Amino acid sequence: GIQVEQSPPDLILQEGANSTLRCNFSDSVNNLQWFHQNPWGQLINLFYIPSGTKQNGRLSATTVATERYSLLYISSSQTTDSGVYFCAVLGYGGSQGNLIFGKGTKLSVKP
């Protein structure tokens, strides 16, 4: 099945810094989503981005489907950005919705 790898596994930033999180996937995808898991365990939808670029405030994401990767940019990081960021994909020929998640990037933003 499709493999999803995220990097880096851990990231520590000072408040105000910028960061780039990467998601590589091993095959073509129909669906790619980014999530933020907050310290309470809730999953927050960030982006649905099987291709192209989207922006939402300080966050933006780019997926280059032909090269099988996606990037999540966080600018001017805040302590509330701390948590785990997951990338999840649905491969071509996949089912009605079996999203495959990566292991996540754990982000800690220090004041």
Added chain:
Amino acid sequence: EPEVTQTPSHQVTQMGQEVILRCVPISNHLYFYWYRQILGQKVEFLVSFYNNEISEKSEIFDDQFSVERPDGSNFTLKIRSTKLEDSAMYFCASSDHGGFYEQYFGPGTRLTVT
């Protein structure tokens, strides 16, 4: 903005007991999912549900699990006889056009089996 809701937020149960986790998907969505995340691990797919039947299920979704849409608004996950290893965060998700489209996740139910 419409959202998926889940109840309870946290449930503690004893091994061998039955639990029912409840979800209210977004109202015009037709595809429903359950995922599970054991503490410290990645999120794993359990089951998808469309047109009142299971579309797909993972190896995790064995005979101890069942899903139901009892009344046209709720979507439930039942674990018949809980085990210690069922302790996890359970997420419900819904989508309007199937897996190719965005899945909207609920906040999760933390299940603790003692």
